[in-house]
Amino acid sequence: MYVSIACLVAAYLLSQFYRTCLAVLTPVLNAEIGVSAGDLAVSLGLWYAAFALLQIPIGEALDRLGPRRTVGVVLGLGGGGGAAVFAMAQGPLGVHLAMILIGAGCAPVLVGSYFIFARSFAPALFGTLAASMIGVGSLGNLAGAAPLAAAIDAFGWRPTLWALAALTLAVSALILIFARDPARVEQPAGRRGTALDVLRLPGFWMLLPLTMANYTAAAGIRGVWAGPYLADVFGADAHLIGRVTLVMGLAMIAGNFAYGPADKILGSHKRVAFWGNSVLALALAGLWLVPGQSLWLATALLAAIGFFGASFPVIMAHGRSFYPPHLTGRGVTLHNMFSITGVAAMQFASRPVFDAASAGHATGASYGLLFAFFLVPVVIGLAFYIFARDTGDGLG
Numbered sequence: 001m002y003v004s005i006a007c008l009v010a011a012y013l014l015s016q017f018y019r020t021c022l023a024v025l026t027p028v029l030n031a032e033i034g035v036s037a038g039d040l041a042v043s044l045g046l047w048y049a050a051f052a053l054l055q056i057p058i059g060e061a062l063d064r065l066g067p068r069r070t071v072g073v074v075l076g077l078g079g080g081g082g083a084a085v086f087a088m089a090q091g092p093l094g095v096h097l098a099m100i101l102i103g104a105g106c107a108p109v110l111v112g113s114y115f116i117f118a119r120s121f122a123p124a125l126f127g128t129l130a131a132s133m134i135g136v137g138s139l140g141n142l143a144g145a146a147p148l149a150a151a152i153d154a155f156g157w158r159p160t161l162w163a164l165a166a167l168t169l170a171v172s173a174l175i176l177i178f179a180r181d182p183a184r185v186e187q188p189a190g191r192r193g194t195a196l197d198v199l200r201l202p203g204f205w206m207l208l209p210l211t212m213a214n215y216t217a218a219a220g221i222r223g224v225w226a227g228p229y230l231a232d233v234f235g236a237d238a239h240l241i242g243r244v245t246l247v248m249g250l251a252m253i254a255g256n257f258a259y260g261p262a263d264k265i266l267g268s269h270k271r272v273a274f275w276g277n278s279v280l281a282l283a284l285a286g287l288w289l290v291p292g293q294s295l296w297l298a299t300a301l302l303a304a305i306g307f308f309g310a311s312f313p314v315i316m317a318h319g320r321s322f323y324p325p326h327l328t329g330r331g332v333t334l335h336n337m338f339s340i341t342g343v344a345a346m347q348f349a350s351r352p353v354f355d356a357a358s359a360g361h362a363t364g365a366s367y368g369l370l371f372a373f374f375l376v377p378v379v380i381g382l383a384f385y386i387f388a389r390d391t392g393d394g395l396g
Contacts, residue, residue, distance in 0.1 A: 004179040008113045010171045011075055012137030015106035019047060021144040023227035023245055027238050028157050037228040039092040041351045043099040044223045048344030050103035052337050058108045059333030066181030067112035076172030078105025083165035087158050114332040118320060119182035127269060127317030131260030134313055138256060141249040146242035198331045201322045206388035210381030211315055211335060212342030214277055217284055217374040218309030219343045220350055222248050226302060229367050234295045244299050251303035255310030269318035270390040273311045277382055280308040284375040292364030312339055
């Protein structure tokens, strides 16, 4: 299993890179092929939409085929093929198509890892392992900041994307060759074991609003809006954007590693997720109220959004405590689908929200309203989550 996890970590590095690289690519894509920040917001939304739509069939594939073939084949075809399409893009439509393919290719990577954790390790370790996976894999987030800007300067953006296509195909081949599947769990007689069975689990619905909200701000702002915000409000160039988004990326990694052991320290998945997302809401409120106060304050608040917006592994661990063994694959993929659907929906909506805000407000205020838009679902999610059942799952 450790070799399997190592292969999937490499794949998750690429998944994190692809979902965060657009912020740094914004200036060069706009200059060379006329792709605007609004276009890239749609592209990122399509990435998450494709990612989300594949979660249900991926859950079936994990339970029936295992993670080796599911992740290896889908990553190679979608991720590698999508990066090649991106390298050949001539305008927004080419970027949109590329991000759809890449989103589909990355869809099974994280849940394939979670499937292994749930089947091969003690339940009390799930939250820590899930957070560590995202923490280590989020080094790909860092690669999508200053290192990507340096590669674009040195080689150009098209050669860089061709190299990423080759790297993605190499990682998928490693998974197919070296990864191993956990032992199969037979479905109990008379039970269908579908995604609908997961939705029938008592208490699961109270987790869903915060599941859909917790990652939306960190993903959307780090993925696209941080670059235009820093450029338009503070006059930042590509290198300064790369440095600030690097800080945000580092905070996201630190947040994942902090959330993992925090649930053991407090003895509760729920308490950790609730208070972490409460601080996330405060950081978003700060950017809403004072979006143009200073670059230093903006960087600090973006870092706080990255750090406290990394609660998904703890929320996933909370959900995992409800799943019976035969529903593990369907459970983790369904939960992941709701999370990514929330990100996709907010990303699609962010462009018209920002366009409407820009029509009647100054630049700083327009971005402030955009940050308020990301704040609202977090507050709603917290209002539901406070009523969620806390299982403990052997933590305390």
